[in-house]
Amino acid sequence: MQSVLKLVASLATAGAITLAMAGAANAQVVDAAFIQVVEGQASTPVGHAEFCKTRKTECGPNQHQVVYVELDQPRWETLLQVNAHFNDTIIPISDRELYGVEEFWTYPNGYGDCEDFVLAKRRALIDAGWPASTLLVTVVRELDGEGHAVLLVKTDRGDLVLDNQEGLIQLWSDTPYQFIKRQDQADSSRWVDMIDDRQIMVAASN
Helix, strand or coil, X not given: CHHHHHHHHHHHHHCCCCCEECCCCCEECCHHHCCEECCCCECCCHHHHHHHHHCHHHCCECCCCCCCECCCHHHHHHHHHHHHHHHXXXXXXXXXXXXXXXCCCCCCCCEECHHHHHHHHHHHHHHXXXXXXXXXXXXXXXXXXXXXXXXXXXXXCEEEEEECCEEEEEEHHHCCCEEEEEECCCECCCXXXXXXXXXXXXXXXX
């Protein structure tokens, strides 16, 4: 238990995630650490639908669904390493510039856009033993209204975000994005809408 508490303290100090402590011997995540979803199926992004057509083995029902992973020290370090590796080694470029189309989801080969970063990180974590049902491609909206994709990782400490535009791994609620929809944990080819009713404050710029 002491190792878990030390992990919680180190994450909170780094500003990576926010936790609520319930007693000296027990740590619980505040409800806001977990984003809620809407019942029923949402529309599938065109890029992901096309991705699944060519990689059918990577899409479909998760036979061994896991709701979340326990975020211990080794897993936290793995998240940090995977996020930093791909953020440092992939050169961001739009699908229009690279492939001549608006949307083309694929694994990056040195270059890629936000969805490609997400797919690469997701595959690396799955190869490292993480359950696919805890690694969800997620569509968000940036402050300027532009669409963006991040990887949502479901842990017992909250829903964490791996983002190619941000080096820190943060709770979803600490990011400046509006969360729109994500993959269904039960079936990676299906999507669900997300409930994001936060009031995100934007500082006026001169």
